[in-house]
Amino acid sequence: MLTRLANPARFMRISAVALPWCAWASCAVIAVGLYLALIAAPPDYQQGEAVRIMYVHVPAAWMALNIYLFVAVASAVALVWRHPLAEIAARSAAPIGAAFTFVCLASGSLWGRPMWGTWWVWDARLTSVLVLFFLYLGYIALVNGFDDPGRGGRVGSILALVGVVNLPIIKFSVDWWNTLHQPASVLRFGKPTIALSMLVPLLVMALGFMLLFAALLLVRMRTELNERKIRALRLNSAASVRPKRRSEHGVPARPAVLR
Amino acid sequence: MILAAFLALFRRDLRLALRQGGDTGLVIAFFVLTVVLFPFGVGPEPEVLARSAPGILWVAALLAALLSLDRLFLPDYEDGSLDLIALSSLPLELATLAKCAAHWVSTGVPLALISPALALILDLDPRAIATLLASLLIGTPALSLIGGVAAALTLGARRQGVLLSLLVLPLYVPPLIFGAGAVEAAALGMPPRVDLLLLGALTLAALPLCPWAAAAALRQALG
Numbered sequence: 001m002l003t004r005l006a007n008p009a010r011f012m013r014i015s016a017v018a019l020p021w022c023a024w025a026s027c028a029v030i031a032v033g034l035y036l037a038l039i040a041a042p043p044d045y046q047q048g049e050a051v052r053i054m055y056v057h058v059p060a061a062w063m064a065l066n067i068y069l070f071v072a073v074a075s076a077v078a079l080v081w082r083h084p085l086a087e088i089a090a091r092s093a094a095p096i097g098a099a100f101t102f103v104c105l106a107s108g109s110l111w112g113r114p115m116w117g118t119w120w121v122w123d124a125r126l127t128s129v130l131v132l133f134f135l136y137l138g139y140i141a142l143v144n145g146f147d148d149p150g151r152g153g154r155v156g157s158i159l160a161l162v163g164v165v166n167l168p169i170i171k172f173s174v175d176w177w178n179t180l181h182q183p184a185s186v187l188r189f190g191k192p193t194i195a196l197s198m199l200v201p202l203l204v205m206a207l208g209f210m211l212l213f214a215a216l217l218l219v220r221m222r223t224e225l226n227e228r229k230i231r232a233l234r235l236n237s238a239a240s241v242r243p244k245r246r247s248e249h250g251v252p253a254r255p256a257v258l259r
Numbered sequence: 260m261i262l263a264a265f266l267a268l269f270r271r272d273l274r275l276a277l278r279q280g281g282d283t284g285l286v287i288a289f290f291v292l293t294v295v296l297f298p299f300g301v302g303p304e305p306e307v308l309a310r311s312a313p314g315i316l317w318v319a320a321l322l323a324a325l326l327s328l329d330r331l332f333l334p335d336y337e338d339g340s341l342d343l344i345a346l347s348s349l350p351l352e353l354a355t356l357a358k359c360a361a362h363w364v365s366t367g368v369p370l371a372l373i374s375p376a377l378a379l380i381l382d383l384d385p386r387a388i389a390t391l392l393a394s395l396l397i398g399t400p401a402l403s404l405i406g407g408v409a410a411a412l413t414l415g416a417r418r419q420g421v422l423l424s425l426l427v428l429p430l431y432v433p434p435l436i437f438g439a440g441a442v443e444a445a446a447l448g449m450p451p452r453v454d455l456l457l458l459g460a461l462t463l464a465a466l467p468l469c470p471w472a473a474a475a476a477l478r479q480a481l482g
Contacts (some may be wrong), residue, residue, distance in 0.1 A: 099427055134428070141411065166430055169433050169461070174432070
């Protein structure tokens with residue numbers, strides 16, 4: 001499966017078929033999920049209607065973590081087997097993951113305002129998600145920080161693996177720091193075993209977000225492959241046009257890329 | 260043979276850091292200035308300063324250590340010495356370890372040694388000063404090692420300095436938490452042992468892992 005997809009041309013063919021299916025399926029599932037979450041699900045007996053933020057917040061948090069794991073696994077595959085598409089998958093997934101992390105933080109902040117009475121608390125979980133967001137930003141900046149895109153991808157793979165080793169350490173130390181520093185005043189909802197009427201919309205939304213991720217990932221990977229193709233074509237034409245012109249007129253011509 | 264090469268590289272880097280342009284002096288000056296700026300920001304009340312002193316000192320030390328990281332590999336990369344080091348009999352992992360060790364001796368150790376004086380300025384509880392010194396001596400090797408990975412990753416990038424800080428600061432969260440935690444515990448009269456042990460664990464974990472990752476990144480840079 002992995003080696004079959006390693007051929008970019010074959011990947012373009014298969015993804016062209018898969019993309020509309022993923023896109024429409026994610027639209028449909030998210031629409032159903034939003035209906036279930038915003039209209040069908042009961043309000044919480046304690047939190048009232050504000051609990052509906054959960055149906056966006058929690059799946060976004062799951063996606064934030066899972067996409068980071070996806071980036072790390074794809075990076076490992078790229079480093080170990082030199083799989084040509086794994087590197088593209090990793091660098092295409094990272095901005096989507098960062099967006100989900102941002103959605104998680106923003107919706108959490110909006111949820112925290114009515115529930116905790118504040119936009120932000122230095123709670124262990126919030127802080128580790130914030131650090132995860134910075135890890136994403138660092139990865140994206142590093143991957144795009146080189147003139148040679150291949151170099152950025154390879155170096156980014158190493159960073160993703162360093163980050164995935166660090167993630168549990170950061171999580172652990174933030175938990176430790178939090179128990180030391182924080183006054184035990186923040187409202188934590190004990191440990192509610194979630195009711196089925198709330199669990200179903202949550203899982204539907206999570207499935208919808210996963211399909212959305214798949215669709216966006218395919219779009220980004222296809223764009224990246226097309227960009228590479230254009231770059232290669234330009235370099236080729238620049239290399240083939242320039243010497244000929246120079247010999248005809250005796251003056252250096254403009255490189256073909258600029259025309 | 261390998262040990263001799265390791266020590267030769269370590270001594271060379273140390274000598275360069277101490278004799279060339281005063282990297283160490285700059286780092287210490289930055290550390291002192293950052294700490295001195297804080298009272299202007301938070302006000303001169305001794306209680307406030309003493310309460311936040313562990314955090315201020317550790318954050319300032321961390322930023323000062325960050326300041327010199329881009330010099331870790333860049334000069335050698337630009338003048339070609341890095342290629343020679345990579346071709347020598349010394350494995351690249353050990354070469355990065357030697358460079359990180361030299362970075363630590365030329366920045367981490369001076370930072371730790373000057374920190375008691377700054378603790379006095381900030382009115383830190385005198386009981387905590389020994390812990391501050393110990394926590395910086397234990398924790399700064401981790402800063403140099405993690406920084407070494409980031410420096411190797413960003414080698415040859417556009418705007419290396421900004422990129423470096425973006426990569427390194429999230430990874431510096433655990434040492435900061437345990438380092439400042441140890442000092443704070445000592446200032447409150449509690450035993451700082453657990454935090455110091457965890458800080459030591461971070462350094463010991465970074466010791467084999469970071470040179471390995473940094474060497475992998477350097478190989479990418481050298482092509």
